[in-house]
Amino acid sequence: MISLEEVLTTINATRERRSYFANLVLENPETIPELLTLCNRIDDDISCKASWGLEFLCKKNLKAILPYLDQVIAIASRTYKHSAVRPMAKIFEILILGYYKQKSQEIINALTQTHREKITEICFDWLITDQKVAPKAYAMTTLYLLGTEFDWVHPELKITLENNYATGSAAYKARSRMVLKKIS
Template identity: 45%
Template sequence: MTKDQLYKELDYVNHSREKRIHYANLVINNPELIAPLLEILFTVDDKISCRAAWVFEFMCSKQIEEVLPYLDTFTENMGRVYLDSAVRPIAKVSELISKSYSSKTDNQIKQLLTSVHIERIVEACFDWMISNQKVAVKAYSMQTLYLLGKSIDWIHPELLIILERDFSSQSAAFRARARHIIGLLKKEKSK
């Protein structure tokens, strides 16, 4: 399948879980489609990029290791994504990467995620935390920052400042997640 054919196929992706899983499996079974999928995803002014992001998120949710050859591309471009429907899946993939990276079991993400990759993810997540993003993006970002902050000492104090500053002005959903992360941060601090 060519990039153009994939682009046309993405037109059939919708919000249904069934469609997203179908196309995620298509990409998993045809790994040569990951590069063109990312090209489409990072064509940030195109509405189809959101559909590519949905498929990419589902692919990573099923098999996070599929992102490994594309960590440079993903982390270099993630901060450029701005359409709401595309930012949320990118933030979710960041959380998936950080979960693998901070996992107690050895895995390839731990071996291949470089300090440059981490720096880019952290920068994007902090940008999302301080900008006008939807709650889901902020929730994934705070979780990512919390997990990566376990190995990078300056992240937790900065995250705590943002969470406490924004707590009263945000939605109930934000406050619920922030309350949880603040509790974890204070527990970490007291160790």
């Protein structure tokens, strides 16, 4: 059996290497628990690389993580390094798009209301804490879609975006305008 930690030492931020890693995990699905253990080592830089790999795994085959949603959400709630927060935020966006837009029956069956509520809480945390723009942008999209189900989300999202608009970067402002327009 391969050691994902050893493989991750050879992975860099290039799409090619992250894609290679995701394919390796897909070919060896029994390694997903090990991957999640590495993602959960939040104080260690290996967690960032593991999170990159998990994001690419989700892009290639989101269904692979459905049995592990409790763990993924728990890890995301504790993650604080930007290089790990960004892929976790992207995973949530992919998951929520699959649930609300693509209406994938497998995702609908796996993603419980409790999961969606926890994702909502985590995304609001990312939106109001000191994060870079990418996780905030992914959180905005995720929260907008969750707000189509949870009545309280859109009003809170609107207030949060309006309050942070003046101090946001150009990219933050652009995504905020897009989401605010959809809410209105």
